Amino acid sequence: MRFRFLSLCAAAVFISACATEPEESSATAGTGVAGSSSTPAAPTLNVTEAPSVTPGSSQDWVANVGDRIFFDFDRSDIRPDSIDTLAKQAAWLKAFPNVTLVLEGHADERGTREYNLALGDRRANSMKEFLVSLGVSPNRLDTISYGKERPAVLGSNDEAWAQNRRSVGIVKSGGAS
DSSP, X not given: OHHHHHHHHHHXXXXXXXXXXXXOOTTTTTTTOSOOSSOTXXXXXXXXXXXXXOTTSHXXXXXXXXXXXXXXXXXXXXXXXXXXXXXXXXXXXXXSTTOEEEEEEEOOSOSOHHXXXXXXXXXXXXXXXXXXXXXXXXXXXXXXXXXXXXXXXXXXSHHHHHHXXXXXXXEEESSOO
């Protein structure tokens, strides 16, 4: 399992090194999906983007780090475009050691309730395992699955489904709300 994970990370770094920088659109702004030039090993936290945000708060988490990652249809493996966001999340969590998170797993509306709850659980745990692999204590990360019960975007089309296949980190405690 660890070899598979390391292989995935190496492949993702290789692929991201060859990719061009995507333009940020209003659909992805602040969601943690836009690429960045920082590498997963040494992310930088830019807390000057939102000067009215208290460092270590849930607003800081969303505004300066990105609170969510997205998944492909019927998958729970970490996508290469999520690695930078997860690296920033790990660095932020290391900078604020009293913060704990709830990692929510979500699915789109397709599939049964039971299947989507299990898929959401796998997605939340994938996010947790990745953050743990980057040095975050597993004791600071709780997981919950909402399956298809809490869509971010309403609609029965590819765009809505893509936004609903996600895992979201919510600041639970220790932050400066």
